[in-house]
Structure formats: structure tokens, C-alpha cells
Amino acid sequence: MPKPLDSKCQLCAKLPAAKAKVLHGPEGDGCWNPKVCHNRRSFYRNKSKDDSAQIDAIAVEAPATYFAVLYLYKEPGDKPLHAMSAELWLGQKPVCRLEPIHCFGLTAGKIRAYTDQVLQAFAKQYGVSLYQYKDMFEITLTYCPVRPCPLHPES
Structure with missing residues (x-):
């Protein structure tokens, strides 16, 4: 069974690389790893494009609380x-x-x-x-x- 997608990485992939490094680098939460993050960000950006082309989307208004x-x-x-x-x-x-x-x-x-x-x-x-x-x-x-x-x- 494949590893589930990491929601944190999905959100990070949408940010510009410079901002992602600030938020997740040594001054942020420390999870930035230059050896894997560039490839992972590219994977998540392209994965979401592939998925969105195959899935219909609807909008339902969220409850206002x-x-x-x-x-x-x-x-x-x-x-x-x-x-x-x-x-x-x-x-x-x-x-x-x-x-x-x-x-x-x-x-x-x-x-x-x-x-x-x-x-x-x-x-x-x-x-x-x-x-x-x-x-x-x-x-x-x-x-x-x-x-x-x-x-x-x-x-």
C-alpha cells in the first residue's frame, strides 16, 4: 500500500521556494531538508494537477458558525x-x-x-x-x- 500524502508537504508545495525555506528552515519549524524537499515539492505540485484533471469539483457553502x-x-x-x-x-x-x-x-x-x-x-x-x-x-x-x-x- 502506498504511503499517504503529507498534508504539510502539499501546502508547502504551493508556496514559493524562498518562503517555504523561511517557514520550514532553521528559523521556522526545522523540517526543510534540501536533499528531498525540492523533488517532493515538484511531486506534490504535479500530483495535484493530475488529480484535479480527473476529479469533478463542487462547491458547498460551509456552515457559518x-x-x-x-x-x-x-x-x-x-x-x-x-x-x-x-x-x-x-x-x-x-x-x-x-x-x-x-x-x-x-x-x-x-x-x-x-x-x-x-x-x-x-x-x-x-x-x-x-x-x-x-x-x-x-x-x-x-x-x-x-x-x-x-x-x-x-x-
């Missing part, structure tokens, strides 16, 4: 949280965004209380029930969007 996602800017592993932000989505579109903040000096308890307040604010603003974040995304701290930032000193 509210959910919140949390973005954590930090180094991989058990490292301190650098910054965070959140978004409220309705179906396939973001409808509200918490501006990112730095987390310097905040304890784990204060961060937890803050994220709970964000959920409550989203729920109150849109009249919905939100008990937890649907997903949390860890993003390398080199992409911290907060300015000014110690990682990105003003030139």
Missing part, C-alpha cells in the same frame, strides 16, 4: 511567550481581531486571564457563546507584528 483562534508568537519548544493576538471568525471569514500585544512580564495566570477576557469580549460584542479557542497557532517570534519590538529595532 462563530469560533475564536489564538495566535502565539514564540520560539518552538518550552520557551516564554513573546506576543499574542486573537481573531473571531464567522464561517470562513474573520470578523473581529484583537490587536497583538507583547507578553513581557506577564505570568501564565495573567495570560490565561487575559485570553479569557478576550473570549468574553468577542462573545459580548457578537452575542454568541464562546467557551474556548477552537485552535491555537504557534508562530515563530521573528514574525512578531507588534511595533515597536525589541526583535525589530527601528532603523
Whole structure:
């Protein structure tokens, strides 16, 4: 039986090579292997072209439900949280965004209380029930969007 396709590699194959190296290289999640990734990316790009030519596609509108996602800017592993932000989505579109903040000096308890307040604010603003974040995304701290930032000193 053939090995199943890797969804991470399928998504990576759609990116330009330079961006893929940044996201998956030493500064990203570390999975980039120059010995195999170029060929694998080509395979996945061509595989999806072959499959799409053979399969009919339909569009069915996804159910529109509210959910919140949390973005954590930090180094991989058990490292301190650098910054965070959140978004409220309705179906396939973001409808509200918490501006990112730095987390310097905040304890784990204060961060937890803050994220709970964000959920409550989203729920109150849109009249919905939100008990937890649907997903949390860890993003390398080199992409911290907060300015000014110690990682990105003003030139």
C-alpha cells in the first residue's frame, strides 16, 4: 500500500521556494531538508494537477458558525511567550481581531486571564457563546507584528 500524502508537504508545495525555506528552515519549524524537499515539492505540485484533471469539483457553502483562534508568537519548544493576538471568525471569514500585544512580564495566570477576557469580549460584542479557542497557532517570534519590538529595532 502506498504511503499517504503529507498534508504539510502539499501546502508547502504551493508556496514559493524562498518562503517555504523561511517557514520550514532553521528559523521556522526545522523540517526543510534540501536533499528531498525540492523533488517532493515538484511531486506534490504535479500530483495535484493530475488529480484535479480527473476529479469533478463542487462547491458547498460551509456552515457559518462563530469560533475564536489564538495566535502565539514564540520560539518552538518550552520557551516564554513573546506576543499574542486573537481573531473571531464567522464561517470562513474573520470578523473581529484583537490587536497583538507583547507578553513581557506577564505570568501564565495573567495570560490565561487575559485570553479569557478576550473570549468574553468577542462573545459580548457578537452575542454568541464562546467557551474556548477552537485552535491555537504557534508562530515563530521573528514574525512578531507588534511595533515597536525589541526583535525589530527601528532603523
